[in-house]
Amino acid sequence: MIESELFSLVILPLLIFIARVIDVSMATIRTIFVVRGIKFLAALIGFFEILIWLLAIGQIMANLTDPVNYIAYAGGFATGSYVGIVLEDKLAIGDLLIRVITTEKQIELQNELQEKHKITQVPAKSNGENLNIIYVRIQRKQLEDTIETIKKHDPKALYTVHDIREASDEEQLQIEQKRYHRKIFDYIRIGK
Incomplete structure (x- = not known):
């Protein structure tokens, strides 16, 4: 009972x-x-x-x-x-796009981001003020470090983070897919 x-x-x-x-x-x-x-x-x-x-x-x-x-x-x-x-x-599966808007050209920021990631820099204007827009493609696990880098070089920078579901850069996608598969299957060992 x-x-x-x-x-x-x-x-x-x-x-x-x-x-x-x-x-x-x-x-x-x-x-x-x-x-x-x-x-x-x-x-x-x-x-x-x-x-x-x-x-x-x-x-x-x-x-x-x-x-x-x-x-x-x-x-x-x-x-x-x-x-x-x-x-x-x-x-942290997937890629992100970070759009960074700075009020002046940030050479140090661009250089540090470019060491680790592909970036695209575009000059822009808003209300007559010159701006600089930097697009950075990263893996999700790199988000925290990338934001720290942005804040280190320009604490007043405006940034937005966007999910990337699909991208046309096939070579980069293949590299990331290989990394992803290694991450999932790292601990599976095939017998000798």
């Missing part, structure tokens, strides 16, 4: 909670992959996500009279959403 109560009040809700954390985290990552056009991994993750969800919902349906399971299900969903976002931030 005690074992049955322990299972229904603690172990089963804990298993439901863990299953929801895993499947919702996977759903978040899958959604990011879909948005970024990574179709195969999105489909693969979707398969396992639904498999786990079916296991969790099956336990809920088998134990409809126990409200602890509902709380575990909802708590797992909320926690899984958070965990999925954190995981996605850690993976």
